Amino acid sequence: VLTSLFYSEERNQHFDFTTMTWPVPSLIFVRSERPDLRGIQDLSNKRIAMQRGDYAAEFLQSKNIPHEVVPTASFGDAADQVISSNADALIGDRPIVLYHLFSRGIAKQMKSVGEPLYIGRNSMAVKEGRSELLRILNKGMGRAREQGVLEDLSARWLGTQYGPSSPWQGGHVIALSVGFFAVISIAVLLLVW
DSSP states (O other): OEEEEEOOHHHHTTEEEOSOSEEEEEEEEEETTOOSOOSGGGGTTEEEEEETTOHHHHHHHHTTOOEEEEEESSHHHHHHHHHTTSSSEEEEEHHHHHHHHHHTTOGGGEEEEEEEEEEEEEEEEEETTOHHHHHHHHHHHHHHHHTTHHHHHHHHHHOOOOOOSSHHHHHHHHHHHHHHHHHHHHHHHHHHO
16 A cells, blocks of 8 residues: 555556545745746756656646656755755645645745645545555545544644635625724714714
């Protein structure tokens, strides 16, 4: 069993995948002072640091973006290659790259640019045809979801983000506040009049 593998059509030819464990956004990271790299269109003919075996290589090939790969053993090593100018950019999983940057106190030396290139469907995988093992893993995943284990792990590793309880409230709080203030103001003016 591979416990953490992004799903792709190419990988699906060799492996059977469980249901997704977590969505993982992959971003472009560059040195903080680089203004010329703003998104995927700017990666053409650049040196891209990436962890060996990462899905980023398949992704760039699928987009026909010519580039030079600077292979590394980890996302942390890839970040080091960018900081030392041995690579122009890093494509990496946001939580892992950010962990490396903040834990080493070098977060101000890099920035992410553009929108996420893709949202990796992180799953467990088994060799093609191992359907019984796949069913067992999916059953365990289902139970872990029902019992809140995956949610707890996600909160422990990624934290909990707070915000409006619904998109409608978040987008309309200012308008509602202005409207409420206008109604109160009119009521006060009518009373004074």
